[in-house]
Amino acid sequence: MKEINSKHRILILGASGFIGNAIYKELCSYFRTFGTFSTPNKEFEKNHHFFQYSVEKDDVVEILEIVKPTIIISALRGDFSSQVIAHSHIIEYLNAYKSKLIFLSSANVFDAYSKYPSYENDKTLSHSVYGHFKIKIENMLLRLPKRQVVILRLPMVFGAQSPRIQEIKLFLKEKEPIEVFPNLIMNVTTETKVTQQIHYMINRNKSGIFHLGSDDLVHHNDFIKEIISTLGVNNPILKQVYTTNDDRYLAVLPKTNKLPKHLHIKSQEILTELEIN
Secondary structure, three states, X not given: OOOOEEEEEEEEEOOOOHHHHHHHHHHOOOEEEEEEEOOOOHHHHHOOOEEEOOOOOOOHHHHHHHHOOOEEEXXXXXXXXXXXXXXXXXXXXXXXXXXXXXXXXXXXXXOOOOOOOEOOOOOOOOOOHHHHHHHHHHHHHOOOOHHHEEEEEEOEEOOOOOHHHHHHHHHHHHOOOEEEOOOEEEOEEOHHHHHHHHHHHXXXXXXXXXXXXXXXXXXXXXXXXXXXXXXXXXOOOEEEOOOOOOOEEEOEOOOOOOOOXXXXXXXXXXXXXXXXX
């Protein structure tokens, strides 16, 4: 039995979601770890470390006061304006208790830039509603003392159980067309790698902005074709979607905050993981 590190009490908001639950499973053997779930679920209800919480209906302050976390990990999904309000309450808690927030952001905070990959200190700019919302919360957090905030910008996340892979499998089964973007150059990751990276950051007391994409860049259509091939399907129906005439980048690469080599990932590792699973 591993010894629990009592220094930290960790609360994962959105611990029933794909990435949130992977983080919970990674950390719960090492720290006093709590989580929230939104829709009724017998498994989570039986776990005394889980709280039912709807970002649209409930006040996050109640759970913060019960758990008194030293680290909050925000992997929330749901209504954007409700999430903004929830994060403003989290910030009040951070100010009062000097705790830390690890916020899962997105490569979409750069989706208005298309000519180059993006680095940690680049100015954010988005044309999408989702990107705008993530920028709004990032900007709120960047007003806090640096030691209290970790912003993780994630690219597309592909794991064996990820919603993206499950959707591809469903479309293949139903013989539905799968959308691919031939002009989109991106980087990728898995939930396994993200959880390892978060665990490392907690242990090393890291703060600041981190870009957690693969070291290499891939074209969206090529990568999806490789995934489908790994799943053993030879003649998928693909729908090519051209949003621009030129290549466009949606890739987050590290420059100032680099993690150790064993925490890096290449796109090929994702395909290997799919093969094993």
